[in-house]
Amino acid sequence: MDAVYACVVHAAGDLRIEEREAVAPGAGQVAVRIAYGGICGSDLHYYRDGGVGDFKVRQPLVLGHEVVGRISQGTDEFAEGAPVGIHPAAPCGTCAECRRDRRNICAYSNYLGSAARDPHIQGGFVQELIVPVDQVRVLPPGLELRTAVLAEPLSVAIHAVRQAGEGAVDGKRVLVTGAGPIGLLVVAALRQSGAREVVVSDLHETPLTLATQVGATHTVQVGTADWPDEIDVAIEASGTAGGLRTCLERVRRCGTVVQVGSLPGGDTAFAGNVLMTRELTLTGAFRFDHEFDTAIDWLAGGLPVDPIVTHTFPLADAKAAFDLASDRTTASKVLLDLSVGTPR
Template sequence: MSSNTSTATAVVAHAAGDLRVEAIEVPAPAVHETQIAIAYGGICGSDLHYWSHGAAGESILKAPMVLGHEIVGTVTVAAADGTGPAAGTAVAVHPATPGDTGARYPEERPNLSPGCTYLGSAARYPHTEGAFATTVNLPARMLRALPAGLSLRDAALAEPAAVAWHAVGRAGDVSGKRVMVIGAGPIGALAVAVLKRAGAAEIIAVDMFDYPLDIAIAAGATATLKADDVEAISAVEADVVIEASGNYRGLASAVRGAMRGGRVVMVGLLPSGEQPALISLTITRELELVGSFRFNDEIDQVLTALADGSLDLSAVITHEFDVNDALQAFEVARNSAESGKVLLKF
C-alpha cells in the first residue's frame, strides 16, 4: 500500500447472497475529488436486490462492488482544484453522473441521459462503486453543503426524498387534490410527506401490511387502505395516484383508483420486460400514465425544506445499525412488513 492510500470499512456485494463488511483501499483523491467521512447511509431497494439476487433489474453484478448511494458525511479533504466545499463541511450527495451516448432526451432533464451512471450501480462494467464506506472519494460536483442547522442524520434521507419530490412534481399541482399512494414503503412514505408539504387535501396510502401504513399516517396520510381491498380502492377516485409499489398489481390498483381524466405517476420500478396492465380502462377513462425516474436538482429543494422544517421525514426512519452489523441491517430492510427506511451508521 502506498503512502497516499488509506483503508476504509465498506459494505461489499460479492454475489447473490454474499454480502461482506471488509476493508478496502482508498487512494488519494484526484484533483477534482473530495474525500468524505461518511456518517449515514440509507439502504435502498437496489442495494437489497444486488445482495438478494446479484442484480438490480438488468444491472447484473459481474464483480464485487461497494454498495450505497443514499449517503451523507463530512468533508475531510477538499478538492485540490478549489471546487466544492471546504474541509469540515457537512454534505449530502447527488449520486448521478450524466453521460452522453448520442441518444436524444430533453437537455433540462439529465436524469433521462441514457449514459448516466449512479453510485453503487452494476449497469456498466467496470461497475460504478458505491459509497457505503467509512471514507470515500467523490467528485466535488456531487456534493451539496447542508443548510445551517440541518443535522447529518436528518439529511440522511435527502436522496430518496428527492426521488419522491420528483415524482410529486411529475404529478403537477396537487394543492387541494385527493391523492392516493400505492405502496407505503420508504419511497411511498416519503411521497406522502412531500404531498403533505405540497398541500394535498387528502392522501390515501395503500399497502399490504399494517406497519408501513402506520408510518404513512405518521408521515401525513389522511387515510389508509389495504392493498387487497379492490372495491375500496376503486371507490377512491383520486385526482392523482402515485404508484410506488413497483408491482403490476399496484399499477392495476392505481388505474382502478384514479378518477376519470386522472393522472397516474409510476415511480415504483417494475421488472424489465412486458407487464400486464389495465390498458383498456386507461384508454376509456382517459388516464395519463406518467413515468418518474430518479431526479435532477430536487435534492436542493429537499435540503432547504428539511432545514426550514416544512418537510418532516422523521417517521420514515425506523432502524439504525452500525456498519459492522450491515448484514443484520439488510435482513431487517428486506422485511417490508416490519421496517421503513433502515440506516447504516458509519
C-alpha cells in the first residue's frame, strides 16, 4: 500500500480526510488494515470543541481509538488476514500505578487518538495502522468486526461497573444517567453482572428506547417525576453536572456513585453536602485495562448490544458521520467504514 487516508482534526470544526504515507511495521509491531472505527464522545469533543476536558488539540491529530480490522502485515503469531481488535492503551509498565496493576491510570500511557501528550498520540481512523503486537487481540470465531468494534467502549462500561465494588450491583437496583453509547453499554454490562433492575434517565426519547432494547427495566425522560425509590448504585454516564446531581440525590443513603462520563474541563459544582450528610461514596472510572479481554468474550457470547450501532458511513463522509453522531435524538454509536473505496 503506497498511501493511506486518515481522519484528522486540526482545530474545532476543522476535520479533514488526509493522505498519509504508508509505513511498514518495525520489530514487535504488526500492520492492521482497519475495517471499522467507532466515533466516541471524546472524538466528538475534539471535533466540536478542539479538545476534551483539559486536553487541547495543539497539532493535527488522527482521531479514533475504537478500531478493528484484519492483519495486513503479520508475524508468526498473527497470520495475515486474521480479524483483530486493538487495545488502544500502551502504559509505561514501570510507574507506581502500573506496578499496582492500575495501568488504566498510568500518567505516562500512550492512548490512540489522544491530545493528552505532546506530541499527540495519533489515532486509529486510518486505513492501515501500525501497532505493537501486545495491543492486538485475535477475535474469536464468529464475532463479526461490526460488533467487535464495540469492545473498547464496552470495556469502559465494564470498568465503571466494577468500580462500584465487588458484587455491588448483583441483585441491586442501579441508576444510569445518560443513555449515550457508554451509558447503553453500562446498561448491558450491569445486566450481565447480575443487576436486578436498571433505571436509565436521559433528555431524549430515542436513546431511552435503545436502553430498553439492551436491558433497562425502567426509563425516565428528564423532566418527569416517574422515579423509582431506593437506588443502590448510580453510574453517571452523561458527563454533566446535572447528571451527577441526579445520581447523588437519587442514590440511597450510604450508596455508591460512579462517575464515568467526561465532565467539562475545569471545576464542576456538585452537591457536596448531599455527599457528606448521606455518607455516599463517589468514585471515578477512567478508561480500562484487562476489561478489554472480558469485553471481547462477552461480545462473542452474544451480549445484546447490536441496537447501539445505528449508522455507518464511509471514511469519505466522516464529517457527515461526526455531525450525525452529535445528534442524540437520532443516532447512537456511529461507525466509520474505512474499507470502502478511496476518499474523495
